[in-house]
Each structure stands twice: as structure tokens, then as C-alpha cells.
């Protein structure tokens with residue numbers, strides 16, 4: 001039990017310090033560097049905007065104002081945050097195990113489709129609202145789970161690369177949704193289904209305006225409650241349960257996990273099912289809480305943005321939710337200035353800068369090593 | 375062609391090359407033979423410019439050289455094909471061949487490159503489609519690409535590090551053919567091997583290494599199997615371990631007629647039967663790659679049996695998976711500590727609980743409090759040098775990593791211990807500790823199967839010694855009759871006359 005302090009043994013302490021410092025920078029370092037990188041990303045994107053003839057400062061000001069500057073803006077940001085968080089948590093869960101599930105978009109769509117099917121055909125108008133919503137949520141989760149299980153099973157059984165299969169399934173899911181909204185479930189060929197019965201709607205804040213007048217006009221729905229619940233559940237699953245420990249083992253070294261008696265295939269399939277279920281719930285939230293019907297463009301790419309969000313949140317549930325909130329604002333802000341291009345540009349640049357920034361963190365720390373020792 | 379003098383190279387804790395001299399004649403096929411860890415790869419990495427020697431001099435084609443990088447080596451005509459290929463999977467054969475070739479300018483002429491590569495392939499008999507993408511190729515074909523790459527860069531001396539390790543027997547035969555062809559065409563070939571048969575088949579001259587030193591260099595024609603074995607394994611000085619006399623108990627593990635395949639679907643363990651008693655260490659001696667790994671994996675439930683049965687304490691446990699075998703009390707110290715035995719980025723305490731997390735607490739939740747107290751106790755008991763129980767194990771040295779694994783595997787209610795090369799790469803002090811731990815388990819009634827290439831270790835610890843060759847048991851000798859000589863012969867697949875009855 002000696003050798004605990006680095007300074008005690010200089011020859012062996014030297015490389016150890018270097019490695020530790022490199023891979024385990026403190027929380028503060030992380031935060032500071034992340035913030036710095038964010039500024040750098042905004043700066044880079046600003047250059048692009050300037051070249052394109054815009055004024056980045058104005059753009060950022062109006063975007064920020066739209067997303068976070070008012071009660072209404074915050075309302076919209078939170079509405080976007082719900083599906084984004086759920087899908088991102090799903091992605092983060094799979095990524096923890098190094099299952100590169102980039103199929104959240106498809107899983108979200110299948111969740112939306114399943115929930116819509118239930119809303120349209122299985123819920124009578126006089127069913128109690130709580131029961132109807134529970135049925136919709138279950139259907140949404142199940143729809144997404146199925147879309148996660150398929151690639152999970154293909155990977156577990158045949159070693160099919162999940163990056164390819166989940167990506168492909170995104171397009172399949174979109175086609176299926178299109179088939180239903182233009183075909184059997186469609187209304188006059190507009191690519192949308194009829195409106196659901198009211199008992200399948202997630203209640204909105206504005207419905208409580210009689211008691212609290214400040215809520216009047218707010219479209220945020222009770223799906224927002226799923227966000228803290230999902231964060232807590234996922235954090236417990238990952239950090240406190242045996243299954244979470246198995247995920248960590250597989251993510252770090254699948255051979256060691258197998259050696260330790262983890263049933264690899266089963267774990268992969270379950271993780272993909274849970275991952276898909278979270279995205280499916282996001283889809284259910286959209287149909288039941290926002291548009292109250294299924295339509296072709298039910299998702300503006302939440303499933304893809306979720307990959308970026310999960311990555312930036314370093315697969316940590318709470319951090320993912322924070323990033324999802326910021327990205328919700330980003331989407332709202334981009335809507336405000338009527339340019340979807342800006343949103344993609346910013347997402348892309350931020351991801352790029354953050355990912356390259358990871359390297360920067362390591363290098364910095366490493367360069368500091370000789371000074372510390374000297 | 376090559377003249378190396380007094381080459382030494384030290385790694386933390388090991389002297390990998392100790393004043394090595396090596397002479398290789400032009401146009402010959404020269405084998406470098408030795409057990410794992412003898413320092414063969416290290417010596418060749420020095421010759422090919424990957425490592426710099428701590429001391430010593432080298433001459434290539436009569437000119438003194440000192441390579442700062444593989445690039446310098448290849449300019450002097452020395453090229454090496456590594457044990458692990460270094461190819462870009464998504465690029466074509468032709469692109470890989472010219473990759474990193476400084477003689478090419480910035481612009482490339484794809485069709486000329488294709489032609490050159492195709493020509494080189496034809497010339498050397500290593501035909502290969504220059505347009506094929508690497509990921510589409512089999513291992514054997516990838517090896518060809520590596521060789522052609524070196525030829526393209528003008529290698530006159532081609533070094534191959536255990537070239538047959540990844541090949542099927544027919545592929546190996548083809549490779550040998552091509553190697554002979556290249557030698558006839560005037561190139562020099564230097565290949566590393568620990569397989570006697572292929573050395574006898576292919577080489578003209580053999581240099582044997584043991585524990586970082588060159589034992590001897592001999593023309594193949596003047597040496598027998600038996601003499602090579604002796605040079606490889608030496609006459610081991612037994613470790614200083616006390617083997618307390620114990621009364622062996624009842625039969626704990628019986629393996630009957632096991633047949634197991636390796637990852638490539640070839641038979642690795644062939645009709646193998648063994649019995650193991652309480653308080654017994656059964657040593658299985660053998661040159662690496664003769665089925666030890668597959669045998670260990672079969673017993674511990676990680677690998678499927680093609681045939682045969684396994685009985686544990688009288689109960690048939692054939693076909694049980696790893697999880698069940700763990701629960702039944704089969705512990706396993708795997709040979710590959712980093713890739714199988716531990717999860718490198720998880721903490722020490724999590725690695726201690728790699729298996730126990732399931733049984734430490736009922737229900738779905740982890741026993742986190744118990745985890746840290748157990749870890750603290752184990753760290754102290756096994757005297758692991760670490761900064762704390764939360765340190766990721768990848769930061770530990772080999773000896774401490776092995777202590778972590780042993781601590782984990784020995785702190786359960788175990789009945790059978792499968793120990794694969796448990797002291798490989800450790801320093802003397804750590805080896806001593808491991809041996810003592812094994813003896814302690816033996817006294818406690820555990821049945822130990824010790825799979826090791828280290829003859830010294832097997833002879834020092836075992837109550838009985840079985841020798842494995844090509845997946846078969848060549849013979850089993852009680853401790854009193856287990857002579858290094860006889861065992862060495864059996865390891866090489868030769869049954870000595872006095873045993874052949």
C-alpha cells in the first residue's frame with residue numbers, strides 16, 4: 001500500500017502521472033474547456049456566416065433571444081428538449097456499451113407510428129385519459145424497442161455491423177410511416193392522419209390556466225416529466241445495478257465481460273431494446289403531446305441530433321439532458337430566424353470543435369507534466 | 375548479409391536481448407527459434423529499425439548501420455512483416471503497397487502502380503489482385519500484401535515474425551514454397567518461429583534464443599529435433615518452492631475425449647482426456663499454440679466442445695456456459711491478462727468484482743459498499759502497489775495486474791483452478807508470490823491445472839506433468855520421473871524410445 005503519492009517515487013511516478021492526468025481531467029477542467037470550445041465553435045460558425053454575408057452577432061442575439069429570452073421561447077425550447085433528451089439518453093445508453101446505435105431516428109418514428117396506431121384504433125373516446133396515455137406510451141416504447149432489437153439481434157447473432165443496420169432501418173422506418181400516412185391511415189393524401197381523440201393527448205400547461213393564470217398559452221406538455229424520470233432511471237441503471245455494471249464491462253472489454261460470465265448477446269439485445277424504447281417514447285411524446293396526429297415529418301431529425309447530443313454529453317445522463325436543453329434552444333432559435341441551415345451548421349461545427357477539442361484536453365495536460373515535475 | 379554484435383535491449387523489468395550476436399548469410403533461409411518471450415521479436419524489431427538497441431552494433435551488407443526508423447532500415451534493404459499486419463482495411467492492395475513510400479511524389483499514377491504491384495506479385499509467386507480491397511482478403515492474402523509491400527520497397531532481407539501463426543496448414547505450405555522461391559531468387563529470409571517442425575522443414579540455418587540470449591547458431595543439417603529442444607528449453611534450474619506433501623483427495627475434474635476447435639474451425643484439442651484430484655497440481659507442458667488456450671477455454675465454459683464430456687466432482691457439467699462454470703467453482707487465471715483477464719479502464723475494485731457482482735447481493739442492485747470494503751481487504755492482503763482502489767487497472771504493471779487477477783480468482787469458493795502461464799513476464803519477486811499462492815490453494819484442497827510453456831515452472835510445481843502437442847496428450851509423468859529431457863522431446867512431438875510401449 002505504498003506508492004500512493006506520485007512524488008514518492010519519481011521514476012515510476014512520472015509516466016503514471018502523465019497517463020492519469022491525460023485521461024481523467026477534473027470536472028472543472030472539463031467545464032472550462034467545454035465552454036472555451038463552445039465559444040470557439042460559435043466563432044468559427046460566425047466566420048462562415050460573415051462570409052455568407054450575414055452578421056453573426058445579430059444572428060446569435062436573435063437566436064438566443066428566441067430560445068431562452070422569454071417565457072414563450074423557453075416554452076418552445078422545453079418542448080423540443082423532451083424528444084431530444086429521450087432519444088439522446090437512448091443513444092447514450094447504447095454508446096456506453098460501444099453499440100453504435102445511430103438509428104434513434106427510425107426508432108423514434110416507429111414509436112410514433114405504434115403510438116398513433118393505438119390512438120387511432122385501440123382507444124375508445126371514453127377511455128380514461130391516464131389509461132389511454134399509458135397505452136400510448138407502452139406502444140411507443142414497444143415500437144422503438146422492436147426497431148432496436150432487430151439490429152441488436154443481427155449484431156449478436158450474425159455480427160452484422162449495427163452502424164449500417166441502424167442507419168438503414170432509419171430509412172425503412174421513414175418509408176413505413178410514409179406508407180401509413182399517405183395510405184391506409186391518411187387523410188386526403190396530405191401525408192397526415194386524422195386528429196386523435198382528446199383523451200390521448202398529453203395535457204398541456206395551458207390547460208391548467210384556470211388555477212395558474214401564468215400558464216395560459218403555454219404549449220409545454222406533461223411529457224416533460226419523462227425527462228427527469230428518464231435521467232434518474234438511467235443513472236441508477238448505469239451506476240447502481242448489476243446490469244449497468246455488465247454494460248460497463250462490455251463497453252470496456254467484451255472479452256473480459258465474456259470471461260466474467262456476462263451473456264454478451266443477451267446484453268446487447270436488451271441494451272438495444274432499451275435504447276430503442278427511449279427513442280420510441282420520444283416519438284410517442286411528439287404525436288401525443290405536440291401534433292396529436294401522425295405526419296410524415298413528425299421529426300425534424302431529432303434522432304440524428306441525438307447522436308451529437310449524446311456525444312457532447314459524454315454519455316452521462318445528466319450532462320446529456322443539459323446539452324439537449326441547449327440544443328432545443330438552438331433549434332428554436334434557428335426556426336426563429338427562418339434558417340434551418342444555421343441550425344445544421346452550428347450543430348456540425350460544435351460537434352467538430354468539441355471532438356477535436358477532446359484531443360486538445362489531453363495534449364495540454366501532457367505538456368504540463370514536465371513543469372509539474374521540475 | 376547481416377552482422378549483429380553485442381546487441382542488448384532492456385525493457386522495464388526485463389532484459390529482452392542480452393549481448394546478442396547474429397550472422398545471417400546472403401540468400402539463405404534463416405530461422406530464429408525460441409520459446410515465447412525469448413526476445414526474438416525484440417531482436418528483429420531492432421534489426422528492422424523499430425527499436426534502437428541500448429548497446430551493440432549492426433552491419434548490413436558489410437556497412438555499419440544504425441537505424442532511426444523502419445524507413446532507414448528499408449533503405450538499407452531490410453524489411454519486416456510483423457505479427458500483426460499494418461494495412462489500411464478500406465484501401466486497395468495497390469494503395470497499401472505504395473502507402474508511405476517516400477520515393478513517390480505527391481501525384482500518383484494509379485495504373486502504373488497497379489502494374490508494378492501485379493508484376494512484383496507474379497515475380498515472387500505471390501499473385502494478388504491489386505484492385506482488391508484489404509478487408510475483402512483472407513489473412514493469408516493480407517500477409518502476401520505485406521510481403522509484396524516490403525519487396526516493392528526494395529527489401530533484400532525479409533524478416534517474417536511467426537508467419538504461420540495465423541495461417542491454415544495449406545496456406546503455410548504455400549508460403550514456405552514462396553519463401554524458398556524468393557531465396558532462390560537471391561533474397562535473404564529470416565523467419566521467427568517457435569514451432570520445431572517448420573524450422574526443420576524450411577530453414578538452412580537455425581539460431582536458438584532463450585531468455586534474451588542466443589544459445590547457438592547451427593546448420594539445420596547438423597542438428598536433431600532433440601538437440602533443438604534442449605537448446606530451446608535449456609536444462610532448467612528448478613524454482614525454489616517447497617511442495618508440502620499432501621494426501622491427494624478425491625477426483626474433482628475429469629475430462630474425457632475432449633475435442634475442441636480453434637477460432638478458425640481447426641481441431642485444436644484432439645481426443646484429450648485428463649483427470650485432476652483434490653490437492654493436486656497437474657502441470658501441462660507444451661510449446662505455445664498447441665491447444666492450451668482452447669483447452670482452458672473449453673474447461674471454463676467459454677468454448678464449445680465438439681465432442682467429449684467434462685465431469686466436476688462426479689457431476690456431468692458438459693456444455694455449461696462460463697457463467698455456470700464460475701458458479702460451480704471453476705476459477706481461471708487466463709494467459710492474456712489485459713485482453714481477457716481485466717477490463718482496463720474499470721477501477722481496481724470493479725475488476726475485483728468482475729465475477730462476484732452477481733452473487734454479492736440478491737436482486738438487481740450492485741453491492742457497492744461491499745465492493746469497496748472487499749477491495750480494500752484484497753489490496754492489502756495481496757500487497758498490490760496501486761494508488762488506490764479506484765485506480766484504473768490499465769495503469770498497473772504486469773505483476774500487479776496479475777495480483778489483481780489472482781486475488782479475484784482465489785478469493786472465491788473455488789474447487790478447480792485453471793492457471794495459464796501465471797507467471798509469464800513477471801519479475802522474480804512476483805513469480806515467488808504466485809507460486810506460493812498456488813501452493814496455498816493446493817493445500818486448501820483445490821485442484822489446479824497449470825498450463826505453462828515454462829518448463830522450469832511446470833517441473834517445480836507439479837505433482838504430475840502432462841505434455842501437450844498438437845492438441846493431444848503425449849504422455850503423463852509423475853513428478854519423480856519428469857525429466858526436462860523427456861518432457862522436451864514430448865513437447866516436440868517425439869516419443870522417446872523408453873516410453874514407447
Ligand SMILES: Nc1ncnc2c1ncn2[C@@H]1O[C@H](COP(=O)(O)OP(=O)(O)O)[C@@H](O)[C@H]1O
Nearest residue numbers: 385386388390409410411412413414415416799
Ligand atoms: N514494448 C515492450 N515493452 C516492455 N516489454 C517488452 C516489450 N516488448 C517485449 N517486451 C518483453 O521482452 C521480452 C521479450 O519479448 P519478445 O521479443 O516479444 O519475445 P518473443 O518474440 O521471443 O516471444 C518479454 O519478456 C516481453 O514481455
Ligand SMILES: [Mg+2]
Nearest residue numbers: 411414415416
Ligand atoms: Mg514474438
